[in-house]
Each structure stands twice: as C-alpha cells, then as structure tokens.
Amino acid sequence: xxxxxxxxxxxxxxxxxxxxxxxxxxxxxxxxxxxxxxxxxxxxxxxxxxxxxxxxxxxxxxxxxxxxxxxxxxxxxxxxxxxxxxxxxxxxxxxxxxxxxxxxxxxxxxxxxxxxxxxxxxxxxxxxxxxxxxxxxxxxxxxxxxxxxxxxxxxxxxxxxxxxxxxxxxxxxxxxxxxxxxxxxxxxxxxxxxxxxxxxxxxxxxxxxxxxxxxxxxxxxx
Amino acid sequence: xxxxxxxxxxxxxxxxxxxxxxxxxxxxxxxxxxxxxxxxxxxxxxxxxxxxxxxxxxxxxxxxxxxxxxxxxxxxxxxxxxxxxxxxxxxxxxxxxxxxxxxxxxxxxxxxxxxxxxxxxxxxxxxxxxxxxxxxxxxxxxxxxxxxxxxxxxxxxxxxxxxxxxxxxxxxxxxxxxxxxxxxxxxxxxxxxxxxxxxxxxxxxxxxxxxxxxxxxxxxxxxxxxxxxxxxxxxxxxxxxxxxxxxxxxxxxxxxxxxxxxxxxxxxxxxxxxxxxxxxxxxxxxxxxxxxxxxxxxxxxxxxxxxxxxxxxxxxxxxxxxxxxxxxxxxxxxxxxxxxxxxxxxxxxxxxxxxxxxxxxxxxxxxxxxxxxxxxxxx
Numbered sequence: 001x002x003x004x005x006x007x008x009x010x011x012x013x014x015x016x017x018x019x020x021x022x023x024x025x026x027x028x029x030x031x032x033x034x035x036x037x038x039x040x041x042x043x044x045x046x047x048x049x050x051x052x053x054x055x056x057x058x059x060x061x062x063x064x065x066x067x068x069x070x071x072x073x074x075x076x077x078x079x080x081x082x083x084x085x086x087x088x089x090x091x092x093x094x095x096x097x098x099x100x101x102x103x104x105x106x107x108x109x110x111x112x113x114x115x116x117x118x119x120x121x122x123x124x125x126x127x128x129x130x131x132x133x134x135x136x137x138x139x140x141x142x143x144x145x146x147x148x149x150x151x152x153x154x155x156x157x158x159x160x161x162x163x164x165x166x167x168x169x170x171x172x173x174x175x176x177x178x179x180x181x182x183x184x185x186x187x188x189x190x191x192x193x194x195x196x197x198x199x200x201x202x203x204x205x206x207x208x209x210x211x212x213x214x215x216x217x218x219x220x221x222x
Numbered sequence: 223x224x225x226x227x228x229x230x231x232x233x234x235x236x237x238x239x240x241x242x243x244x245x246x247x248x249x250x251x252x253x254x255x256x257x258x259x260x261x262x263x264x265x266x267x268x269x270x271x272x273x274x275x276x277x278x279x280x281x282x283x284x285x286x287x288x289x290x291x292x293x294x295x296x297x298x299x300x301x302x303x304x305x306x307x308x309x310x311x312x313x314x315x316x317x318x319x320x321x322x323x324x325x326x327x328x329x330x331x332x333x334x335x336x337x338x339x340x341x342x343x344x345x346x347x348x349x350x351x352x353x354x355x356x357x358x359x360x361x362x363x364x365x366x367x368x369x370x371x372x373x374x375x376x377x378x379x380x381x382x383x384x385x386x387x388x389x390x391x392x393x394x395x396x397x398x399x400x401x402x403x404x405x406x407x408x409x410x411x412x413x414x415x416x417x418x419x420x421x422x423x424x425x426x427x428x429x430x431x432x433x434x435x436x437x438x439x440x441x442x443x444x445x446x447x448x449x450x451x452x453x454x455x456x457x458x459x460x461x462x463x464x465x466x467x468x469x470x471x472x473x474x475x476x477x478x479x480x481x482x483x484x485x486x487x488x489x490x491x492x493x494x495x496x497x498x499x500x501x502x503x504x505x506x507x508x509x510x511x512x513x514x515x516x517x518x519x520x521x522x523x524x525x526x527x528x529x530x531x532x533x534x535x536x537x538x539x540x541x542x543x544x545x546x547x548x549x550x551x552x553x554x555x556x557x558x559x560x561x562x563x564x565x566x567x568x569x570x571x572x573x574x575x576x577x578x579x580x581x582x583x584x585x586x587x588x589x590x591x592x593x594x595x596x597x598x599x600x601x
Contacts, residue, residue: 127420130324131376
C-alpha cells in the first residue's frame with residue numbers, strides 16, 4: 001500500500017506526538033487527582049446537612065467548580081495563558097499545556113468525586129460518628145475507602161476526557177497527537193494521517209479505560 | 223445508667239436535613255400531630271391515667287416545626303434492657319439517637335453514667351460516644367474492610383495500637399460466634415452474621431451502654447432470635463445497659479426487662495414487663511398482651527375474660543364450677559412470657575351467663591376479683 005509507505009517517514013513524529021500526549025495526560029491527571037479529590041471532599045462536607053455545613057464556602061466552591069466545567073476548554077486554554085506563562089514561563093509546548101489541562105480537569109473530577117462520596121450510605125458515616133470518629137476520621141476511614149471503586153471510575157472518566165482535551169491543546173502549540181493530526185493530516189489534506197491518529201487516540205483511550213475498570217474492579221468488594 | 227430529662231427535639235417543618243435516611247415519611251406523621259386536637263386531647267388524657275408518664279411541661283409549640291420528641295423523660299437503670307416501642311414516626315429512633323447525641327436534642331439533658339453529654343465539648347463527646355455502642359437496622363458495616371477490620375475500627379479511632387486491636391477484635395468475633403469469618407467481607411455474610419459483626423464492633427471499645435436501633439428489623443425470625451439472645455447474654459456478662467428500639471412487640475417480649483411506649487413524640491406508657499400484666503387495659507398491656515378476639519358464643523352465654531399472671535396460682539376454673547355452680551367452656555386464650563412471668567388471657571364462655579345465671583356470674587366475678595384474679599371484661 002502506497003498510503004502506508006507514505007506514512008512511514010512520519011513514524012518518528014507520530015511516536016513523539018504519542019509520547020507528548022501521554023506525558024501531558026499523565027501529569028495533568030496526577031495534578032487533577034491531587035486537586036480534585038480534596039475539592040470533591042470539601043464540596044461534600046460543606047454541603048447543607050453535611051459533616052461541616054458551611055453555606056458560603058459551599059456556594060463559592062460550587063460556583064468556581066461549575067464555572068470551570070461550563071467554560072469550553074478551548075476558551076479556557078486561551079484564558080489561562082497568563083497563568084501558564086507565570087507558572088511554566090511559556091505558553092507553547094506540552095509542559096505549558098499541562099496547566100490549562102489541570103485547571104480544566106480539577107473541577108470536572110471534583111464534581112465526580114463529590115457524587116461518588118455522596119453514594120456512601122449515610123448510615124456508615126453515622127456508625128463511625130457513633131464510635132467517636134472525628135470528621136477527618138470519617139473521610140479517611142469511611143468516605144474515601146467506601147467510595148474508592150467509584151472514585152477510581154471517576155478518575156478514569158477524567159483521564160479519557162483529558163486525552164480529548166490534550167488534542168485541543170495541540171491546536172495552540174501544545175504538541176501531542178492532536179497537534180500532529182492537525183498539522184500533518186488536516187492542514188496537508190492527508191485524511192489517511194488523520195485516520196491513523198484517530199485510531200491511535202482510540203487505542204490509548206481504550207487502554208486507559210480498561211486499566212481504570214480493572215483497578216475499580218479489584219477495589220470493589222460487592 | 224441512662225437518664226434523659228425533658229428531651230424536646232424539633233425540626234423545621236420544611237427544608238432538608240441530612241443524616242436520617244428514609245425518615246421523611248415518618249416526619250410527616252409527626253407533622254400531622256398539631257393539626258389533630260382530638261388526638262392530642264386523647265393522648266393527654268391517656269398520659270394522665272398512666273402511672274409513670276411525666277406531666278407535660280407545656281412548652282410552646284413553634285409555628286412550622288415538627289416535634290419528634292416532646293418532653294420525654296426516661297431513666298434506665300444500669301444493666302437493664304429497655305424496649306422503646308411505638309408506631310413509625312413516634313420518635314423512638316430519634317430518642318435512641320439522642321442518647322449518644324447523633325441527634326442533639328433541642329432542649330433537655332442526656333446523662334449517661336452520671337456524665338451530662340449535652341454539656342460536653344466535641345472532644346468530651348467523642349470520648350463519651352466510645353462508651354456507648356450502637357447497632358443499626360442496616361448493620362452499616364464498611365464494605366472496604368473485613369469483618370475483623372470492621373470490629374477493629376472503633377479501637378483504631380481510639381488510638382489503640384494495631385496488634386492490640388487485632389487481638390481484641392478477634393476475641394470479640396469469637397464471642398459472637400464468627401471467629402472463622404474474620405477475613406470475610408460483609409457482603410459474604412448473611413444478615414444475621416453482619417449484625418453479629420456490628421454488635422462485636424459496637425462492643426469493641428468496652429462501652430457500658432448498647433443502643434440497638436431497629437437492630438433486628440431487617441432480619442428473619444431465626445436470626446432475630448439469635449441476635450436478641452446474644453444481646454441478653456452480653457448484657458448478663460458485661461452488665462450493659464441496653465436500649466432496644468423496635469416496632470416489633472415480640473422483640474420486647476423476648477429481650478426486654480422494661481418498656482417505654484412512645485406516640486407522637488411523647489411517653490404514653492412505661493413500666494417493667496413483669497408488672498405490665500397487672501395493669502390490664504393500659505397502653506403497654508394492650509400491645510404486649512393483646513386480648514384474643516371475642517369468640518362466638520351460644521345463645522344466653524356470657525364471656526368471661528381472665529388475666530393470667532404468673533402470680534395467679536388460684537384454682538380458678540374449679541372454683542367457678544364448684545363454688546358458683548357455673549358451667550364454663552374455654553373458648554380462647556393466649557399466654558406470653560413477659561419479664562420472667564407467665565402473662566396472658568383466658569376466655570371462658572359462661573353458659574347462661576347472660577340470662578338466668580347472670581346473678582351467679584356477677585357473684586363469681588366479684589369473688590374472683592377479691593381473690594386477686596384480674597377480670598378484664600364480664601359483659
């Protein structure tokens with residue numbers, strides 16, 4: 001096939017793009033978990049009827065999270081450019097793309113985590129309180145362990161979303177598979193390159209989803 | 223020793239509260255109370271008649287609020303098993319949850335073993351809660367832990383080191399008969415086994431009080447009997463003071479020393495089970511010893527309903543026949559074991575008792591009463 005032969009010279013670039021995508025997604029996911037899980041816990045605790053109800057904090061956090069989630073990622077990408085420059089020193093490249101990716105993923109994951117934690121039977125929390133547990137004990141010993149399979153599933157959804165976002169980050173010079181598809185496929189009218197890239201993205205997403213499912217299954221004792 | 227004095231618990235009539243799953247319907251029941259003056263009057267009248275019931279304080283009822291508990295005062299002596307009964311929405315679960323302040327009463331005092339929990343700060347309250355074990359209707363074990371891990375949790379929260387808490391948890395699992403299930407997850411256990419694990423968990427921190435909130439309501443009869451027997455045994459061994467919240471009178475009959483009847487947030491009746499039979503017609507007696515339904519009688523017959531109590535060893539039937547010249551037939555009866563006494567009803571058909579032998583029946587009834595045999599009805 002001549003098409004395949006045409007693609008071969010681009011293989012190193014494709015490999016490099018894949019590496020960039022995986023790097024962006026991995027780092028952004030790590031940071032999103034570090035930010036999103038505590039934020040989700042805080043959203044749950046401060047909710048009315050929660051363990052530490054606080055109307056103002058809950059409203060402010062909720063508003064910030066919903067703002068972050070409702071903003072189209074491509075807008076967010078541009079809007080946080082000053083932040084990116086301040087943190088990374090540049091707005092171009094994979095490292096720079098990690099900043100908007102993280103900012104986009106934190107609120108997304110926070111809501112998912114909040115929902116996961118909400119699923120924990122209130123009776124289990126009550127039981128822990130009846131044993132003299134502090135709030136932090138309840139979070140550490142009851143809420144997080146009991147919701148862990150669901151939290152892992154939430155993280156999986158976030159990773160997959162991040163793969164999609166990272167392709168958009170490519171459009172503003174973030175590198176990665178999205179960037180590759182646009183530069184070599186779309187702009188040079190090479191549909192075959194676009195298709196190969198899409199197929200590669202599909203494989204990446206599938207692998208991540210299966211990994212997430214496997215971990216969640218292991219943690220679930222139902 | 224648990225002393226609850228003048229507990230009032232109100233909720234806003236609207237708006238959501240957390241932490242009390244599946245109770246919304248019950249709250250609506252409570253909300254109906256202020257709108258039914260006749261029921262209130264009837265309740266108050268009944269309360270006045272009841273020996274142990276406290277006088278109502280007359281606290282003003284706020285507009286748009288629901289009263290789950292309305293001036294409830296109860297004293298449970300150390301080592302007693304008290305049953306808290308009542309229809310759903312009567313506030314019995316709220317009452318149990320006020321003992322360890324899972325629900326903080328709007329007013330009133332909660333004193334456990336001489337300590338006033340209502341006056342404590344957060345740290346003091348957490349320490350006090352470790353001395354009050356609690357088991358729940360749906361067990362509420364953690365699926366992320368093994369049976370052993372669940373039992374060890376209260377010890378972990380109390381800062382007991384790992385080896386000691388595992389030793390103690392294993393010992394407790396052994397005590398509740400589940401030593402071989404230490405490594406099992408809750409989902410691998412039956413309901414009765416899960417509740418046994420929950421009891422072991424509740425006792426891990428060596429409490430002096432055990433609260434059972436509908437602990438057997440989700441169990442089949444055999445598991446219920448097993449769990450209740452275990453609670454009784456543990457009470458005997460450890461001298462626990464036990465509060466059993468239930469809507470099942472059978473649970474009270476088989477496990478309790480005394481009972482408190484709640485209706486619409488108020489104590490309607492209370493007393494020791496061994497004495498309930500001596501008060502036929504009282505709210506507790508009519509629930510714990512319901513009279514059998516009236517049997518169909520022959521023409522001219524009268525129904526004589528005797529209350530059977532463990533103290534009554536009188537040869538009642540032969541006295542009726544010999545001394546009063548009556549012919550009787552047994553048409554119904556029901557005997558329960560209440561607080562270590564046999565208690566119940568015996569229904570006799572007195573032939574001609576509603577006709578030519580009515581005077582003899584009256585004389586016989588009076589004589590029986592004189593001998594201390596309680597006669598509930600003699601039409």
